[in-house]
Amino acid sequence: MKKARAFPIASIGIIGGGQLGRMLVRKAHQLGCHTTVLDPTPDSPAGQLAGRQIVAGFFDRRGIAEVVRTSDLSTFELEAIDAAYLCQLADEGHRILPDPRLLLTIQDKYLQKCRLSELGLPGAAYVEVEQPSAEAFAAFGYPLVQKARRGGYDGKGVVVLRSEKDFSRHLPVPSILERLVPIHKELAVLVARNPSGQTAVYPVCEMVFVGEANVLDMLVAPADLPTEQLIRAQELAVKCIAALGGTGVFGVEMFLTPEGELLINEISPRTHNSGHYTMEACMTDQFEQHLRAILDLPLGDTCQLMPAALVNLLGEPGHSGSPAVLGLDEVLALSGVSVHWYGKNNTAPYRKMGHVTVLDPDPARAREKAMQVKDILRIVSQT
Amino acid sequence: MKKARAFPIASIGIIGGGQLGRMLVRKAHQLGCHTTVLDPTPDSPAGQLAGRQIVAGFFDRRGIAEVVRTSDLSTFELEAIDAAYLCQLADEGHRILPDPRLLLTIQDKYLQKCRLSELGLPGAAYVEVEQPSAEAFAAFGYPLVQKARRGGYDGKGVVVLRSEKDFSRHLPVPSILERLVPIHKELAVLVARNPSGQTAVYPVCEMVFVGEANVLDMLVAPADLPTEQLIRAQELAVKCIAALGGTGVFGVEMFLTPEGELLINEISPRTHNSGHYTMEACMTDQFEQHLRAILDLPLGDTCQLMPAALVNLLGEPGHSGSPAVLGLDEVLALSGVSVHWYGKNNTAPYRKMGHVTVLDPDPARAREKAMQVKDILRIVSQT
Numbered sequence: 082m083k084k085a086r087a088f089p090i091a092s093i094g095i096i097g098g099g100q101l102g103r104m105l106v107r108k109a110h111q112l113g114c115h116t117t118v119l120d121p122t123p124d125s126p127a128g129q130l131a132g133r134q135i136v137a138g139f140f141d142r143r144g145i146a147e148v149v150r151t152s153d154l155s156t157f158e159l160e161a162i163d164a165a166y167l168c169q170l171a172d173e174g175h176r177i178l179p180d181p182r183l184l185l186t187i188q189d190k191y192l193q194k195c196r197l198s199e200l201g202l203p204g205a206a207y208v209e210v211e212q213p214s215a216e217a218f219a220a221f222g223y224p225l226v227q228k229a230r231r232g233g234y235d236g237k238g239v240v241v242l243r244s245e246k247d248f249s250r251h252l253p254v255p256s257i258l259e260r261l262v263p264i265h266k267e268l269a270v271l272v273a274r275n276p277s278g279q280t281a282v283y284p285v286c287e288m289v290f291v292g293e294a295n296v297l298d299m300l301v302a303p304a305d306l307p308t309e310q311l312i313r314a315q316e317l318a319v320k321c322i323a324a325l326g327g328t329g330v331f332g333v334e335m336f337l338t339p340e341g342e343l344l345i346n347e348i349s350p351r352t353h354n355s356g357h358y359t360m361e362a363c364m365t366d367q368f369e370q371h372l373r374a375i376l377d378l379p380l381g382d383t384c385q386l387m388p389a390a391l392v393n394l395l396g397e398p399g400h401s402g403s404p405a406v407l408g409l410d411e412v413l414a415l416s417g418v419s420v421h422w423y424g425k426n427n428t429a430p431y432r433k434m435g436h437v438t439v440l441d442p443d444p445a446r447a448r449e450k451a452m453q454v455k456d457i458l459r460i461v462s463q464t
Numbered sequence: 465m466k467k468a469r470a471f472p473i474a475s476i477g478i479i480g481g482g483q484l485g486r487m488l489v490r491k492a493h494q495l496g497c498h499t500t501v502l503d504p505t506p507d508s509p510a511g512q513l514a515g516r517q518i519v520a521g522f523f524d525r526r527g528i529a530e531v532v533r534t535s536d537l538s539t540f541e542l543e544a545i546d547a548a549y550l551c552q553l554a555d556e557g558h559r560i561l562p563d564p565r566l567l568l569t570i571q572d573k574y575l576q577k578c579r580l581s582e583l584g585l586p587g588a589a590y591v592e593v594e595q596p597s598a599e600a601f602a603a604f605g606y607p608l609v610q611k612a613r614r615g616g617y618d619g620k621g622v623v624v625l626r627s628e629k630d631f632s633r634h635l636p637v638p639s640i641l642e643r644l645v646p647i648h649k650e651l652a653v654l655v656a657r658n659p660s661g662q663t664a665v666y667p668v669c670e671m672v673f674v675g676e677a678n679v680l681d682m683l684v685a686p687a688d689l690p691t692e693q694l695i696r697a698q699e700l701a702v703k704c705i706a707a708l709g710g711t712g713v714f715g716v717e718m719f720l721t722p723e724g725e726l727l728i729n730e731i732s733p734r735t736h737n738s739g740h741y742t743m744e745a746c747m748t749d750q751f752e753q754h755l756r757a758i759l760d761l762p763l764g765d766t767c768q769l770m771p772a773a774l775v776n777l778l779g780e781p782g783h784s785g786s787p788a789v790l791g792l793d794e795v796l797a798l799s800g801v802s803v804h805w806y807g808k809n810n811t812a813p814y815r816k817m818g819h820v821t822v823l824d825p826d827p828a829r830a831r832e833k834a835m836q837v838k839d840i841l842r843i844v845s846q847t
Contacts, residue, residue: 083791083794083840084790084793085789085844086790086792087786087846088786088809088846090789090805107493110512110513111803111804111805112803113805113807129493129515130493132512364802364823369802378792379797381799381801384800386769386823403471404470406471406473407466407467407468407469408466409473409761410761410762411466416747416767417747417765417767418764419748419752420495421494422493422494422495424493426471440769457466461468463471
């Protein structure tokens with residue numbers, strides 16, 4: 082007997098109206114779902130496309146309750162939200178996925194590290210510091226990475242301190258200190274898991290960061306590594322999400338050391354910037370996969386059709402306000418280029434305004450074209 | 465000096481709020497454009513996603529003027545619209561693409577045939593009949609195909625009459641009669657052309673129709689034909705759209721006779737059902753390509769990444785009203801399957817409610833899976 086699913090298949094609440102929410106809304110429509118977005122900014126990137134936006138902050142319990150109570154199922158596209166209240170709503174019987182109890186652990190980097198250690202998953206050595214002090218840092222030893230326990234994203238909330246002289250740059254908030262490990266490559270692996278326990282893993286991505294703003298700068302998929310290492314990275318990511326009992330799509334960021342060791346850097350309990358390449362390059366993209374997972378539908382094939390490289394489009398330093406783009410025509414003349422704008426009404430220095438994915442049968446050429454895109458495109462403010 | 469494009473890149477008016485409009489709206493957002501849709505049905509598939517819908521009929525001049533005058537650029541997703549009025553608005557200086565004068569020719573099948581003949585493009589022999597009569601039909605000779613001059617779509621407005629006995633089934637409207645040609649395969653080729661004259665052509669699709677409702681039933685891309693014939697079909701399609709001076713994406717439907725002759729069946733001055741496979745299977749899909757073309761941006765690469773088969777999801781006979789779907793879970797368990805729902809609030813017998821694309825490295829397996837999807841999925845009314 083076939084199961085009947087009435088339209089809409091589900092009404093989905095999405096906490097967070099940024100670009101991840103926007104791309105999720107788009108896929109939700111394709112799959113026959115309705116969406117409600119919660120975001121403090123009216124006309125947010127996701128809110129523009131969703132049927133409905135509730136304008137409220139991520140800790141506004143009245144707004145959160147409204148989204149969750151008027152949706153069949155709720156999810157989120159960022160970590161810095163009121164997870165404790167979501168736990169309460171889940172206890173009242175509302176479906177919220179991934180499990181907000183897991184979010185509560187992940188959104189605190191110290192609790193996240195503890196959990197990963199308990200599960201025997203590899204990561205850099207760490208300590209907690211409630212109140213940063215020169216003594217505590219010196220006792221842990223330099224070089225180190227200080228990470229704010231809460232609220233960091235896109236490189237914010239993380240500083241690398243190489244010696245005592247750098248202490249003046251420390252973050253004056255409750256933190257963890259991590260050993261600065263030698264890094265051969267930074268990798269990210271997306272894993273999807275549904276409540277039935279089915280798991281799907283995407284090809285491994287290699288992330289290249291640049292200095293100043295530390296926002297993900299270029300991403301290459303598959304990573305340029307021997308098959309054996311790719312498989313180990315995928316296995317580690319799957320093991321990690323299965324051990325955490327995650328439901329939905331998760332990004333597992335990891336370091337590959339020069340000795341070939343894999344260390345988990347952090348987990349994102351949501352779709353991930355490093356997975357945007359899946360929209361053009363894979364049979365099932367990360368947004369559809371997340372929806373399949375939380376709806377407990379069979380997961381899609383993650384097979385990659387062609388090598389891809391991706392660059393984020395960041396607001397040009399010195400420019401704020403209504404955006405304009407320079408070089409769009411030149412970029413679209415390159416073959417295999419897909420441009421994604423996020424619909425943000427204002428640009429700001431280093432703000433993520435969109436991204437470009439390049440497909441090319443030759444991974445090196447995909448990479449070259451992505452660098453060309455980076456050189457050509459500029460997001461400025463309208464004069 | 466790079467050209468600056470302010471956001472939104474353009475505000476685009478779209479006449480028609482069906483599934484083609486819906487998919488166009490989605491891509492318009494991705495490319496940084498705003499959209500306004502005109503459709504008589506409130507909350508139409510495209511209107512649900514566009515920033516704004518004007519609820520008005522396709523011959524409502526006040527509504528059409530509002531869309532066109534408040535948009536930087538207007539386009540359409542169906543032929544049965546007030547093309548004469550669009551010509552007038554174009555004469556007033558409004559940008560409407562494809563050129564409504566070309567639409568005026570194409571939307572009348574007799575004028576379309578005449579134009580194609582003038583241009584020396586191959587097609588079945590035809591005559592015009594203002595008032596259908598047994599005598600006129602007999603004089604032309606059976607077997608024949610009668611096509612209403614105006615308003616036909618999805619097999620409506622076309623009947624095949626094999627002998628005088630079939631005359632009772634004729635359409636009592638101004639028509640053309642066409643010679644019924646022996647058909648080895650029915651093909652469709654999408655061509656894009658921008659105002660700068662750049663042209664791009666997609667892989668050839670093979671269309672398989674079934675009896676009763678004659679809505680496109682299964683599509684396979686690339687068509688299962690020798691390369692030489694594929695190239696000839698692409699060349700003919702490009703020649704046709706260049707000769708017509710078209711701007712935008714056009715579908716060129718053609719017949720391949722058992723002798724290997726290619727005959728143009730008809731032209732669609734818009735994105736086309738036969739091009740939906742491009743969303744998953746090609747580097748640039750037909751909707752993005754249409755936008756690039758009408759915005760006079762460089763056209764995208766049409767390269768196909770993997771063989772594809774596509775089936776339309778039609779409302780089950782005997783079912784009308786709020787839709788429900790049977791078999792969704794089973795279908796999503798097949799690998800390489802993408803399901804698209806069009807967001808229509810009501811199903812009806814044979815109404816196009818969505819489509820499914822299957823990607824598979826083996827074209828025969830893609831086809832088999834598409835037939836499985838066809839067998840498994842049912843769109844019924846909610847009980």
